[in-house]
């Protein structure tokens with residue numbers, strides 16, 4: 001049986017099959033709602049159920065609390081309509097014509113960028129046309145159906161290969177394999193491109209980019225795309241890490257200032273004294289910008305950093321809801337392991 005979903009803002013309306021989440025049905029109807037992990041972990045897809053009922057599905061309590069559920073909020077990546085519903089997302093745009101595909105790829109090159117960061121270059125099948133937007137991510141599909149998400153670190157004009165920056169997780173199944181046993185020429189499968197974290201090219205707002213650790217990966221894709229476009233919008237790029245070796249492509253980021261005259265790069269270290277900026281990366285943004293109401297902000301990295309940035313940029317600096325884009329690097333839910 002199918003159910004009708006009415007979606008605000010924009011008065012959209014579409015059908016959802018019984019087993020489809022609100023997000024899946026919206027994407028299938030060509031509508032893009034904010035989302036990240038698609039796994040009930042990051043909270044990016046949170047919205048309001050205005051009429052009707054949904055089954056909330058499995059999600060992390062941190063992404064949606066009991067109190068929020070009681071208030072009528074839901075995570076659209078896990079919520080399935082139980083009848084006709086009316087829902088409200090933070091924003092709704094047309095998804096465009098980029099196709100999500102499941103493809104094989106070959107590990108072309110492995111390069112250690114830091115002790116705990118590996119750059120993987122994936123070569124795509126020559127016969128496939130793989131299109132993506134700067135900043136999106138892919139899911140690596142493991143043999144038993146589990147998935148692991150990684151952001152694309154290169155720009156779309158160079159889509160014959162994909163670059164990933166993989167941070168090693170203690171006890172991590174996939175990232176452990178990457179650092180210990182992965183060999184060049186290994187064949188992987190992936191699904192993508194995924195996510196709503198990508199450069200909005202139709203906007204004229206000045207851009208603030210905030211990366212934490214390997215959150216630099218999609219930001220690199222965005223900056224390389226901006227260079228390719230010759231983007232004139234001012235860009236301030238903050239990259240936060242604990243210590244200096246965490247800024248694993250610092251020289252590259254410094255070189256961007258020469259190539260893109262509107263770009264300013266601010267590296268920030270939290271755990272090492274140095275001549276540059278210290279403290280938490282979102283704090284550095286708060287120190288530099290008294291008002292973000294006319295800006296567009298892209299934040300990527302650890303969930304706690306993304307949450308702190310979202311809350312403080314909105315409440316203390318007037319950043320509009322629809323001008324904040326983020327990917328939080330959550331882990332796959334235990335049920336997906």
Ligand SMILES: Cc1cc2nc3c(=O)[nH]c(=O)nc-3n(C[C@H](O)[C@H](O)[C@H](O)COP(=O)(O)OP(=O)(O)OC[C@H]3O[C@@H](n4cnc5c(N)ncnc54)[C@H](O)[C@@H]3O)c2cc1C
Pocket residue numbers: 036037137147148149150151152164165166167168169170171172173174175176195214215217218327328329330331332337
């Ligand atoms: C949209 C998106 C994009 C991402 N892009 C990147 C990227 O570009 N680069 C990158 O390095 N990472 C990225 N990540 C994070 C990455 O997906 C995970 O690090 C990866 O899935 C870990 O896989 P694993 O198999 O090694 O670890 P798993 O085997 O899944 O987990 C390892 C261990 O960590 C534990 N764990 C679970 N949650 C946490 C937590 N929050 N903190 C600490 N430990 C935890 C688990 O219980 C388990 O014991 C992204 C995540 C998302 C959602």
Ligand code: FES
Pocket residue numbers: 035036037038039040041042043044045046063075076077078
């Ligand atoms: S919680 Fe729904 S996209 Fe992350």
